[in-house]
Amino acid sequence: xxxxxxxxxxxxxxxxxxxxxxxxxxxxxxxxxxxxxxxxxxxxxxxxxxxxxxxxxxxxxxxxxxxxxxxxxxxxxxxxxxxxxxxxxxxxxxxxxxxxxxxxxxxxxxxxxxxxxxxxxxxxxxxxxxxxxxxxxxxxxxxxxxxxxxxxxxxxxxxxxxxxxxxxxxxxxxxxxxxxxxxxxxxxxxxxxxxxxxxxxxxxxxxxxxxxxxxxxxxxxxxxxxxxxxxxxxxxxxxxxxxxxxxxxxxxxxxxxxxxxxxxxxxxxxxxxxxxxxxxxxxxxxxxxxxxxxxxxxxxxxxxxxxxxxxxxxxxxxxxxxxxxxxxxxxxxxxxxxxxxxxxxxxxxxxxxxxxxxxxxxxxxxxxxxxxxxxxxxxxxxxxxxxxxxxxxxxxxxxxxxxxxx
Numbered sequence: 001x002x003x004x005x006x007x008x009x010x011x012x013x014x015x016x017x018x019x020x021x022x023x024x025x026x027x028x029x030x031x032x033x034x035x036x037x038x039x040x041x042x043x044x045x046x047x048x049x050x051x052x053x054x055x056x057x058x059x060x061x062x063x064x065x066x067x068x069x070x071x072x073x074x075x076x077x078x079x080x081x082x083x084x085x086x087x088x089x090x091x092x093x094x095x096x097x098x099x100x101x102x103x104x105x106x107x108x109x110x111x112x113x114x115x116x117x118x119x120x121x122x123x124x125x126x127x128x129x130x131x132x133x134x135x136x137x138x139x140x141x142x143x144x145x146x147x148x149x150x151x152x153x154x155x156x157x158x159x160x161x162x163x164x165x166x167x168x169x170x171x172x173x174x175x176x177x178x179x180x181x182x183x184x185x186x187x188x189x190x191x192x193x194x195x196x197x198x199x200x201x202x203x204x205x206x207x208x209x210x211x212x213x214x215x216x217x218x219x220x221x222x223x224x225x226x227x228x229x230x231x232x233x234x235x236x237x238x239x240x241x242x243x244x245x246x247x248x249x250x251x252x253x254x255x256x257x258x259x260x261x262x263x264x265x266x267x268x269x270x271x272x273x274x275x276x277x278x279x280x281x282x283x284x285x286x287x288x289x290x291x292x293x294x295x296x297x298x299x300x301x302x303x304x305x306x307x308x309x310x311x312x313x314x315x316x317x318x319x320x321x322x323x324x325x326x327x328x329x330x331x332x333x334x335x336x337x338x339x340x341x342x343x344x345x346x347x348x349x350x351x352x353x354x355x356x357x358x359x360x361x362x363x364x365x366x367x368x369x370x371x372x373x374x375x376x377x378x379x380x381x382x383x384x385x386x387x388x389x390x391x392x393x394x395x396x397x398x399x400x401x402x403x404x405x406x
Contacts, residue, residue: 013131024147029155037163062111064341067118071337072200079193086120087183122337142267142318149263153256206331211387216342223346228354229370239363262314274319275385281316282381286374329390
């Protein structure tokens with residue numbers, strides 16, 4: 001990785017990381033909020049549920065495609081300026097959602113919001129690793145990325161509750177207010193992080209090098225395996241496990257909490273050996289899905305399988321980001337926005353694969369589909385563990401190298 005370091009006291013660095021965590025939490029909650037209030041939006045905007053569902057796809061497309069494009073366009077700007085600009089525009093995009101009644105404009109605003117979240121993600125990682133010493137890069141990544149994990153566990157359910165109580169516009173108004181708070185905190189607590197001076201064209205050949213694309217492919221496959229099962233986990237819990245009503249929410253909350261816990265702890269694994277973490281983690285995901293498929297009919301065992309799945313996925317996430325940024329070397333500033341794109345493409349692919357399976361078979365077929373993909377992921381992770389960053393490709397080291405300060 002090639003990042004401009006910023007000298008801060010440990011206390012100030014922690015405040016910076018906490019601010020970046022808050023921003024990731026708010027933006028992650030905004031992304032997932034639509035799912036919980038989809039029926040309310042469809043009724044208010046006078047469209048079908050299926051049509052309203054494209055709001056989820058539009059946001060994901062904006063993040064996957066628009067995020068890297070905006071990152072490339074702003075690559076030479078100070079990261080603090082980029083973070084502030086992204087939050088300001090994100091506030092305006094969500095305020096527009098509160099005010100408009102036209103579905104076409106609503107859809108366009110969601111695409112823009114997704115792209116701005118992608119821009120924020122890349123800049124947040126740069127700022128986060130710039131304020132810590134090289135040996136703590138993985139832990140800084142884990143703090144920043146945990147904002148998304150916590151938003152999935154807590155932000156989206158809370159936003160759904162607000163939407164049910166105050167209407168979907170009330171929930172988006174809450175997102176606007178929280179984004180303003182994150183903006184103020186960023187202005188006050190995030191230091192200036194200068195650009196490395198390399199333009200997007202100069203970074204692209206490193207950011208899209210085969211070794212980086214291999215890890216991005218691993219990321220895509222991992223989340224395809226995960227969401228082939230998770231997208232249809234509610235029908236699985238109802239038909240196979242035999243739980244219903246509020247108890248399903250407990251199962252989902254347990255999974256989300258496990259993912260968040262894994263994300264927080266995964267930073268140490270990334271700092272120690274990110275490549276090995278991915279090998280162990282992919283094996284754990286496959287075994288967790290196998291357990292869910294075989295023993296999912298017993299509620300207690302199904303809960304344990306979901307907890308294990310969440311822990312493994314969460315613990316791997318910082319290492320996926322670390323490996324992409326490390327393998328990109330001088331192209332790290334551009335490459336750090338790419339894992340989020342790979343995740344969203346993987347989610348879309350996995351959801352489609354799970355849907356095809358469950359459409360012609362039983363509810364457990366989606367979990368089986370995820371398991372089959374996960375089995376493929378393991379040898380891919382093993383193969384990518386031998387890849388080395390460009391600066392040390394000829395070095396005989398076996399452990400993940402520590403990033404060098406710029």
